[in-house]
Amino acid sequence: MTGEWPTLTVNEIRDPGDRSIAIGPFGSRMKADSYVEKGVPVIRGNNISDTRDLTREFVFVSDETADELRSCNVYAHDLVFPHRGAIGQVAIVPSDGVERYMLSTSLMKLTCDRSRIDPKFVFYFFRSARGRHALLQHASTVGTPGIGQPLTSLRSIQLPVPPLPEQRAIGHILGTLDDKIELNRRLSETLEAIARALFKSWFVDFDPVRAKAEGATRVCPEAIAELFPDRLVESEVGDIPEGWGVGTLGDVAEHPRRGVRPDQIQLETPYIALEHMPKRCIALSDWGAGHGLESNKYRFNRGEILFGKLRPYFHKVGVAPVDGICSTDIVVVAPRATEWFGFVLGHVSSTEFVDFADAGSTGTKMPRTSWNEMARYEVVLPPRSVAKALSTLIRPAISRLIAGIHESRTLAALRDEMLPRLIAGEVRVGTDERDERERARA
Template identity: 40%
Template sequence: MFVRSNGNRELIGRSLFIKNIQESVTHSAFTIKLRFTSNQVIPRFYAYLFRSSLMRQTFSAQGNGTNISNLNQGILSNLEVPLPPLPIQHKIAAILSAYDDLIENNTRRIEILEEMARSIYREWFVNFRFPSHEQVQMVDSELGLIPEGWEPVKLGDIAQDIRRSINPDLINPETPYFGLEHLPRKSIALSEWGTASQVQSTKLFFHKGEILFGKIRPYFHKVGVAPVEGVCSSDAVVIKAKATDYFPIVLACVSSEEFVAHATQTSQGTKMPRANWDVLIKYPVVIPPLPLLYQFNEFVQNTLAQIHNLIFKNRNLRQTRDLLLPRLISGEIDVENLDINTDQIAA
């Protein structure tokens, strides 16, 4: 599947390899489908070929139109591509797939870590089934029944919105940049980012470890912890805990389904509803006694460290794969005599 039409010419020809679909699906009118008819073709090999910088440049140059660039069937049909022997296609696809398999495994590990953290937050801070909860009495509070010794506060008591606006002309072009498109859906793992050179609008500066929250509807579920220092879109809120001990509670709170629902319901504006931090700071939060807070903090900090470690492993794997790709495709690296298991690469 290729991006057929987009206002950003650089996105034209961006592709996705589809495999093992077990049900009927449809695709957007802004995409175009390519299906091979030759039995001398390994589709996954060409999926990698179409990712190469040379092919991406070709697609960008071929896109026609004025305000909207387009890729059509005529351009795809007339596209000249190499046709290596099947064994070579198999081997190249197998080499590059090995990197993708490692990336996929690391991504699954990130998902498991995040799910564990969400489950513990929900058990401890929503259902109040924390360690030794049977021995703690429930008492009345302004938030209803909460465990004795827990303190009800507002989000604004433990977190703040940091607005460090910076002139784009003063930013190093290679500074990491996070737009809303880089924030993943329902995940705190910010594994993709661009550079400041890609966007000329006003940006917000953030430090490593601060929380980025998409404030434009429908992006309220886009929340992540910055693995690096950089700049982000002004359509994001940069959230910082007022004290280090509060950081895990703040992170768990603003990434919870309940908070996302609250941000959606209280958003302001008609054409482009936005979350209002002055409203969000009133969101209720409960703080447990210090021993339990420290126990939760240790778990979250260790989990976050593992997630960030996996993020950088995946980035290194992608960079290595992308460096290998053009050299394998061009034949600069000869794979003909390499003993490679290609059983997992379907014809």
């Protein structure tokens, strides 16, 4: 139990260097016009999420700016925390080959004394309810959440400190689960990118047709190449493959209107609202439950497409990983026949379609689109055989993507169950000398 472990303050576990606990620069020292196209990446609040890793949407400052603000430089294994905004979150700077990062004005950092404390253990402490509470208890909730004396507050936080080998073992166990979750996320991104590229090649750029027209060989498997004509012809929407037509999304897709009243909703029914849907990502890995809902919803089936129809949420489009219910601010879209799945998904999740829906939205305070408007979207219609070939290739990728979502949720639940018990010492982990040497090098 934690009673067996000494309790130390963050100030006692920090690296003895004078820059080991620091705050980001004042806004006047790093304004937006300090950003450059390439240079030292700046960690901002939006780079920190509920995952372990930093998101990759960085802005940059020059090496000269970073040199002038050396106390705000962060390196691999440093921990970063918001002291304004999303207080309670934490990230650990990765060992990813980047020499250094910069803190933004709303963040603070901690460099641990690695001779006595494992940064991964400290990271997971702050991911636990106990660690989050320690950060949040110093925050003001008036206006934008903020910590009045951020560095003083950070230094004073107390945490249990088991022996270093046990710290590393705990960090390794929890980190291994996060590694697998991250691997699934990256695989999901790759599968989605492949599906998008294939759709664009076939139905936007008409690459197989152009290749055949130019006499190219082995552009795609012979059985697939035979499905495409060898020339483009003029149409009212520009050049299209010979024998193909022009129609609308509504010709091949529909909006199943399966309304559900609150009294018909079971408590544990998966529920997807706009806040559960990531932008520009078809993998829907988050959802809630149906208890407490007080208004009508739509029912959807696993594999159907969900489209967020409010303008602020446009480009929230994904494939349902479960059967469930969703907000009426989401349009459920399904192909009229299974062979059109890949074709419909490719269009509905495209930037061009989102722009079309945005342009046709109505309402002043909160403009929104509708299925009637979405169904009018003009598309070049291939023969069913071509649409079926795409769906045959894409469906296994979507199935693997969905399987990864469920596996990651299981791993996350296991991690979240183990985290407080490991941090509290309720579950003890053995340490093997050989394994310990490996973890120390990590």
